[in-house]
């Protein structure tokens with residue numbers, strides 16, 4: 001299918017005959033890739049040569065994976081210095097496990113026509129058995145490795161494994177802006193120290209939809225001076241795809257989240273829809289998913305976040321990829337790069353970690369030339385995100401009033417469904433909500449003190465989750481969140497709650513808050529062998545950093 005974002009003539013892959021390896025061209029044809037996407041075209045026709053260092057920027061969902069795989073695979077297949085057996089020639093570093101698997105799959109498809117000269121592509125990421133994976137790697141002939149930073153660092157710390165990289169030809173950072181953010185940068189630097197030096201001549205490639213100015217400072221970790229910079233993005237355009245109209249729905253407070261989300265889903269989704277709903281923390285996502293699985297939607301409910309086992313994550317990813325309809329409640333583990341075909345709607349509940357993350361999440365729809373819609377559901381207090389990011393083309397949802405009104409009618413059904421949700425799920429969601437806010441740096445710009453945060457969390461638990469009392473919290477956990485001594489908690493002592501100590505009477509809050517899993521958005525924790533944690537600062541100009549309009553009464 002030709003897919004050019006802005007119209008114009010798509011160049012056929014057939015025109016690359018003689019330039020691109022014939023076996024790769026055959027594989028592209030088998031995959032149904034007849035014409036190049038703009039990023040593929042710019043890389044394959046404008047890079048000085050296929051071995052050049054490059055920084056490539058293109059919008060989400062426009063085919064960056066093939067754009068970085070094709071030049072390096074061509075080089076591997078046509079080099080006068082064939083790769084010694086067992087040596088890794090191409091290393092792709094990806095921020096998430098799911099993305100690593102997706103890239104490896106596309107690589108296998110592109111190398112499917114090599115016959116007995118096939119190139120082995122291996123993956124390495126956390127959450128899987130280290131020993132058996134490593135022995136598979138050591139006993140195989142991996143020419144290509146797709147890895148997440150944590151597990152890769154771990155692999156490289158073993159000398160026999162590191163020796164497999166002595167002939168490395170290309171190092172690729174996918175989602176380069178994430179890989180070069182503070183949470184990951186240390187890992188990336190560490191990995192580069194364990195690889196042959198840049199002076200050994202390997203090619204560096206950095207691909208991303210967004211390249212914030214600050215990441216350019218560190219890009220020289222991977223790219224040699226004078227690298228080629230390519231972009232298919234017109235700087236005057238909004239950073240998301242034009243074909244994805246984007247809307248906001250503003251609800252009064254966080255207590256209204258569940259009813260309003262239900263109303264929004266009723267308004268937006270048809271029986272054949274395929275949608276992703278992003279929540280801010282893994283445990284909030286788990287709550288949405290448990291709630292909506294109580295018969296609130298006729299669509300099949302999928303759940304994906306870091307608190308699930310890797311087996312479940314992998315199975316869910318593959319099932320949602322092939323599903324023709326369904327609703328996936330997800331955290332940022334799939335916020336970037338993941339390609340789920342035919343997603344027609346993306347809903348974001350609460351604040352994304354940054355404007356860039358907002359853009360990446362929107363990019364889960366409207367992919368490969370398809371259409372899609374994106375909606376962000378915020379509380380009144382969180383609506384500063386819209387004004388702080390005017391460059392994002394987010395319009396008020398035309399049916400906001402009806403959606404917010406109909407939320408009231410959804411209340412009885414939500415209440416019933418909430419009773420059926422496991423108390424542990426609610427407790428974890430409550431705790432993650434507190435943890436996120438307490439550690440987010442958002443309290444100050446929202447003019448909310450710690451006692452106010454606990455009050456709002458309790459309101460959400462009592463009125464939103466219909467808990468009989470605020471979920472019990474261990475003193476130790478409260479201390480870790482920096483909330484020691486803050487009134488309003490229902491302390492547990494080794495599992496038993498002492499509810500009388502601090503339960504507040506149910507009270508309709510004037511405002512709301514949002515989320516967090518142990519104080520963090522659910523983006524790849526280095527502990528899970530995935531990525532670095534998101535840095536949490538208040539928003540400003542698209543990044544967290546504070547905003548004058550954020551401090552509404554009630555926060």
Ligand SMILES: Nc1ncnc2c1ncn2[C@@H]1O[C@H](COP(=O)(O)OP(=O)(O)OP(=O)(O)O)[C@@H](O)[C@H]1O
Pocket residue numbers: 001003032033034035036037040058059060061062063064065066209336337338339341363364367368
């Ligand atoms: N030349 C092509 N012709 C048809 N389909 C293509 C072509 N190139 C890529 N695709 C399809 O487009 C979709 C998006 O590709 P891909 O996942 O590589 O995008 P991306 O730019 O890496 O996205 P993100 O920024 O979200 O990481 C995939 O389903 C892929 O199979």
